[in-house]
Amino acid sequence: MEQIINELSxxxxxxxxxxxxxxxxxxxxxxxxxxxxxxxxLAEEYGADQEIVTIAILLHDLxxxxxxxxxxxxxxxGAERAEKILNRYNYPKDKIEKIKLCIQNHRSSVNNxxxxxxxxxxxxxxxxxxxxxxxSLFYAAYKEMNKSIEEGQKWIKEKIERDYKKLSERSxxxxxxxxxxxxxxxxxx
Numbered sequence: 680m681e682q683i684i685n686e687l688s689x690x691x692x693x694x695x696x697x698x699x700x701x702x703x704x705x706x707x708x709x710x711x712x713x714x715x716x717x718x719x720x721l722a723e724e725y726g727a728d729q730e731i732v733t734i735a736i737l738l739h740d741l742x743x744x745x746x747x748x749x750x751x752x753x754x755x756x757g758a759e760r761a762e763k764i765l766n767r768y769n770y771p772k773d774k775i776e777k778i779k780l781c782i783q784n785h786r787s788s789v790n791n792x793x794x795x796x797x798x799x800x801x802x803x804x805x806x807x808x809x810x811x812x813x814x815s816l817f818y819a820a821y822k823e824m825n826k827s828i829e830e831g832q833k834w835i836k837e838k839i840e841r842d843y844k845k846l847s848e849r850s851x852x853x854x855x856x857x858x859x860x861x862x863x864x865x866x867x868x
Contacts, residue, residue: 680730683768687737690764694744701747701823709815710808711740717811718804725849727796731774735781735801738764758782793847803850806842810857813839836865 694700695707702710718736722729738761743753758779765775781801784793793799809816816838820831843851843858851858 683770684730684733684737687734687764691737691741691744694741697744699746700744702744702819703823705815705818706740706744709812709818711736713812714804714808717807718800721800721803721850722797725796725800727800728774728777731777731781731797732800732804734765735761735778735785735797736804738778739782739785739801739805754783754786799847803846806846807850807854809839809842810854810861813861832865836862839865 691711692707695702695704695711700706714736715733718732719729721727722732739757740753742749742757742760749756761778761782762775765778777795777797780795781798784798785802785805793802813835816835817831820826820834824831824834826834839858839861843854846854
């Protein structure tokens with residue numbers, strides 16, 4: 680399995696290096712790559728399958744990185760793409776289905792039920808990474824979206840609040856302090 684994870688890491692990192700990637704290389708270095716140990720830690724703490732969590736993290740944003748037209752539906756298109764990729768490795772069908780569900784249900788902006796501990800770990804890691812790598816949100820707001828200071832502040836605050844709201848209760852308790860500090864630093868409108 681280590682070989683598959685290494686090859687998927689290379690696939691995703693190489694996609695992040697492409698000039699057509701609207702998110703820049705930072706989506707690898709400040710989002711996906713740091714999500715891997717975070718997701719693995721959550722999987723260990725919550726009793727989830729680390730392999731499923733790791734692969735789902737690697738593939739969860741791939742189709743957005745490959746083509747910005749996929750951003751809005753990347754959780755749906757990404758699950759289909761993950762299945763095609765993993766089938767090439769003759770990866771077990773039951774695990775592919777679990778990975779697809781993790782990808783389909785990872786977004787904080789889409790209120791999908793998370794029915795497995797793996798889905799919770801991936802969704803929580805995707806939200807928590809914005810607390811621990813908040814600089815990536817500033818980059819997105821001000822560099823990629825060209826927002827004014829006020830617009831960027833509002834966007835970042837809303838994103839953090841939405842992410843925190845969608846965390847599992849266990850992760851909400853664990854990351855409450857970080858959330859409160861960031862919200863206080865962002866101030867009020």
